[in-house]
Amino acid sequence: MNPFSTHAQRSLRGVIWMAVAVMVAAGGLAAASLLPEGNPLHASAFVVSLAGKYLSYAMLALAVDLVWGFAGILTLGHAAFFALGGYAMGMYLMREIGARGVYGNAELPDFMIFLSWKSLPWYWWGSEHFAWAAVLVVAVPGLLAGVFGWLAFRSRVSGVYLSIITQALTYALMLAFFQNGLGFGGNNGLTDFKDILGADLHAPLTRAVLLVVTGVLLAASLLAARFVVGSRFGNLLVAVRDAESRTRFLGYRPEQAKLLVWVFSAMIAGLGGALYVTQVGIINPGEFAPANSIESVIWVAVGGRGTLCGAVLGAILVNLGKTLFTAWLPEFWLYGLGLLFICTTLFLPNGLMGLWRHVRKPPPEEVTPEVADTQGDEA
């Protein structure tokens, strides 16, 4: 009946292996970027920022997998939390520009001068401090997710209706952030960043360090997510996913369990967004576009829903594919993505991770259809 087993998909070994692989890859690439340019192993700034972008997206995918794969909440608006984290970091980076902006104002970012604002709006207070930005990066998405989740889960909104309102949430935020009056740079968003904590954002060393930091934080998020789903709470989430009303008669409040994982997931997404902005160098309302959230669900589906590692793998591979594909045949990328999603749904319901397990240990012959899927997983 249910294709998602819990034991195997939460395999601790797999998650540790993936966390180490992510850190080694990020560290290796960062080291390669510091080699002199003539060296055959030299990695260009372009490649480094691309890798940073993939790893940031992997955090978004991980966040989606936590709520979709384990709690059954099909979110179609998770990029909203990613973008909010990005804006929180972007505000700090804007303030770091200081008097080096076009208008040379040490206090106000350029776009505010352009709008002839005289002082910073209250919500920009403290944005010159990195520590405050670091708090906002997780606090703002967490708070929004808390309010949204509390209202939605308490009213027992679930299934496709919940998916639709998550989509509406990100769309509404996109429209709001397009407004110049909101104080986040409107259409252009936040960009032209110069440095972070005094280090030049365009210097190879800064970029290398940012990539390593992203790798480490992604690995840490993976382990934290594994801790959550590997705990008794993880069992409760799976129980809520598969038979929500039954958990109520055991004395659990499923809305609380969902709220907890939802907020945690939004925080991981926000962290991913913050790392994204430092390496991509721009955040604008386009990041709230509904299509971004939907793409992040596809990454998870391709990698393997409810596996954590699959989310990371899917995000990296699909985005790598996107980069290559859009270079060769830009007009066909969306068709390719759609085809990929259809093929995954039809032929690889458990994604690449499911394929991997199948190859390593095919399911035994003599089982009822219900267990066929679960027993194909490694224990």
Next chain:
Amino acid sequence: MTDDLLLDMRDVSVTFDGFRAINNLSLALRPGEMRAIVGPNGAGKTTMMDIITGKTRPDTGTVRFQGRDLTRLDEPAIARLGIGRKFQKPTVFEALSVTENLLLSLKGVRAPFAVLMARRSAGERERIDRLLHLTRLEAMADQPAGGMSHGQKQWLEIGMLMGQEPDLLLVDEPVAGMTDAETMATADLLREINRTRSVVVVEHDMDFVRALGVDVTVLHEGSVLAEGTLDAVSADPRVIEVYLGR
């Protein structure tokens, strides 16, 4: 109100879209009692269970459990007070193992953060071992519950109910779809459970009700038609009328 009653439903009525599913129903259960509820389809048996467990709120009447008003509480709160419910269709968590199912059911931690930090204690291990033994599922302990037979799922669900350590168990058609041997084994199990807990069983199977050997309440059109031993109610002309007269 008599406070020495375990469960005390008085003059309860519920209307769904003009249809009176429960009509001035009164039912009392003493601590330690087992009661069988029978009645034709649509008599209100499941709705009565829904009212006791907080799934449905009565329009009028009172429902007291150990002297506490249940009509203001929701399902989790009522479950935590000590009322366990077994549904007609076994609902176990298919993706979780038998042990994990039992672990979730164990009376104890329920708040999300506490559940997140909970580690399996020696006491919990022992309780699970006892439940595995009771339900004869020791060999299946680490198997996913989704792969078990219908009867095994029924037993696992009964084990989960026991894990909740409720004072009152509501059991909805436990032997539907079971073989005769399984039916009799289930009757034995319920009698065993009844030694320490009160039980309300809804069941159509008269052989099963007879095997339980307890007082019977006959529901009809949302109210109590007759109450007493199985032989007494079977001889009641009104009961015969309801069962045979249509």
